[in-house]
Amino acid sequence: MKEMILYGDRILKRDEVQIDIEDRAYQFGDGVYEVIRVYAGKPFCMQEHLERLEKSAAAIRLRLPEPVSKIRELLLRLLEVEGMRDGNLYLQVSRGVAPRNHAFPPDIKAQLVAYTQPSGRPVRELENGVRAITTQDIRWLRCDIKSLNLLGAVLAKQQAVERGAHEAILIRDGFVTEGSSTNIFGVKAGTLYTHPADHLILHGITRKITLDVARESGIPVREEALAEEELKQCEEVFLTSTTMEICPIVEIDGTPVGTGRPGPITRRLQEGFVRKIGI
Known part of the structure; x- marks a missing residue:
């Protein structure tokens, strides 16, 4: 495993990723996430998970940084780079980075992060x-x-x-x-x-x-x-x-x-x- 991270639309080494202290995921838990199971290199029910991600984001009035179709492409690219056969694909979207304030900041861009977790079936x-x-x-x-x-x-x-x-x-x-x-x-x-x-x-x-x-x-x-x-x-x-x-x-x-x-x-x-x- 190469321990690569999908950060936005880029795939980076783990030590190259820096999370801002004012990311609202860190300060408020202001975001949504999904965990997709991967069997023999293939993500299981990826579309269903991404559709639920979209619904969860809409429920908290969070605009995804990319269309679901683009997020799918990015996740598949990450899986290809990592070459994981069996395990979990974790992804989350935070509302983004802004000075700490409970109300939604104006003109904020949501932040996508994803990574793999190798694991066999239980x-x-x-x-x-x-x-x-x-x-x-x-x-x-x-x-x-x-x-x-x-x-x-x-x-x-x-x-x-x-x-x-x-x-x-x-x-x-x-x-x-x-x-x-x-x-x-x-x-x-x-x-x-x-x-x-x-x-x-x-x-x-x-x-x-x-x-x-x-x-x-x-x-x-x-x-x-x-x-x-x-x-x-x-x-x-x-x-x-x-x-x-x-x-x-x-x-x-x-x-x-x-x-x-x-x-x-x-x-x-x-x-x-x-x-x-x-x-």
Whole structure:
């Protein structure tokens, strides 16, 4: 790996990139981001991620520095230069650089940054499952925007790590919303449940693929929030995300989920997902 960075419309060595102290991403978390998974050198669902980037930017009234088609070209060029086979492609757009002031600065140009993160598939977790905890959802009310404001999610994830778990399942007003960095699904009586795609969750790309695979496989689906007590009564629970794919959750708050092993519906969905990514 050459450790190159896409900065604006240029690809530079990491030590050549200088971030201004008054970049609004640094001072306000004023920007949006995406993470695109790369399998065998090919970005998976890049167009869907870029369309979501565009929607997130519009939601915070941020004008992207380039059209999405141009951003796609730049990202593909970065992948070609880096030659990464498997891993993640991270990109973010900040509102730009200006003297610190809460209000939007006039005539500011947004700043694009992207880089690669080599990483294999989480095979062990996909096979064996992971542990999770529950915690209160203290985030803001526009979780559908993939913004750089992630402190609520960071605090939840840290709680999970300190309790020996992989993920924190967030509870708002007694109902499951999503994970700190994932979407959450439960299976009750053979039916798949997940929170509806409203402002309280991120509309995950892998979440959508999972729902598509479920419907194609004849698995009943209900986009309906589970109560916290219902979650712990589910026969199966799993999380979805770009980096974790469809990963079983086998324990919540120290109590096994179902049999304590990945269940049959989770396995069917994993198989369908692997067919989608073509590996």
